Amino acid sequence: MGRHSLTPEKRDARRRAVRTRFQAFLAACSVLLVAVPVALDAVGEALPPKVYAVLAGAALVITQVAGTITRIMALPAVRSFIDQYLPWLSAE
Structure with a gap:
């Protein structure tokens, strides 16, 4: 394997992180850069x-x-904690 090769699990985790950042970016932009100026313009x-x-x-x-x-x-220790104490947040 090459130095930069990722396991399927790590590749999937990276994709999830990128998707989350993209979703948060779209949400933040829609509120801060669109809704706030429109609301201020309305008043x-x-x-x-x-x-x-x-x-x-x-x-x-x-x-x-x-x-x-x-x-x-996504850290294993955090996932384990969530599975044990916050099952409603569990991925499975």
Whole structure:
């Protein structure tokens, strides 16, 4: 096997992490970059470009936090804890 070869399990875990980050990114962008400016526009407030940039940064932070939480929850010790104490969160 090559140095960068991944087992099917690791490849699947990576795909799940990428999907989670993408989903979180879409959700964060739709709220922070679309809904907030539209709501402010509806009440007559204009969103300054600097605030819009801050909201974009916040969307990226939310995306990273969601990805990190996903990676932590995929750890064997965490999965075991969830299976034992929080079965309603269990993957199986």
